[in-house]
Amino acid sequence: MEDNQNITPRQNIHFCPSCKSENIQKLSLTYMSGASKTKGVGIGAGMGGGVGLGVGLASNQTLLSTMVAPPQISSPLWGALGVWVGIFMIGSIIVMGLFPDSLINFALMIALLIASFWSASKVYHRIAVSNKAKTEEYGKKYICLRCSNIFELAQ
Numbered sequence: 001m002e003d004n005q006n007i008t009p010r011q012n013i014h015f016c017p018s019c020k021s022e023n024i025q026k027l028s029l030t031y032m033s034g035a036s037k038t039k040g041v042g043i044g045a046g047m048g049g050g051v052g053l054g055v056g057l058a059s060n061q062t063l064l065s066t067m068v069a070p071p072q073i074s075s076p077l078w079g080a081l082g083v084w085v086g087i088f089m090i091g092s093i094i095v096m097g098l099f100p101d102s103l104i105n106f107a108l109m110i111a112l113l114i115a116s117f118w119s120a121s122k123v124y125h126r127i128a129v130s131n132k133a134k135t136e137e138y139g140k141k142y143i144c145l146r147c148s149n150i151f152e153l154a155q
């Protein structure tokens with residue numbers, strides 16, 4: 001009678017690849033708890049006499065928060081709006097200057113409008129995809145609470 005029950009669950013336990021500690025936590029969770037701890041330390045330092053210790057803990061927490069902070073993501077809407085306004089404004093200045101004829105002018109302005117919208121939607125899509133990738137990558141990352149190693153768990 002083979003009993004694999006003791007072996008199989010063992011493989012599901014995740015550990016730090018550097019120090020083999022099982023004391024690991026998701027970066028996103030660490031960031032949230034780290035931010036609240038910093039506040040607590042600040043209040044503690046204000047009330048107690050241990051200013052040196054308080055400051056030390058606070059800066060440690062801040063460093064940890066910086067290490068585990070989520071990626072900077074830019075707004076796809078603002079990026080697209082910037083591209084649209086930029087292309088349309090520069091384009092219309094050129095069109096107005098080069099083609100005073102109102103019919104060509106009108107046709108070119110329509111084309112410009114379509115081109116700027118098209119470019120803006122491309123930019124929107126690109127930023128959105130990049131944000132999604134960054135967020136997904138961040139969601140997969142763990143930090144070792146023993147040696148502060150940041151790593152991705154092998155699936």
Ligand SMILES: [Zn+2]
Nearest residue numbers: 016019144147
């Ligand atoms: Zn470790």
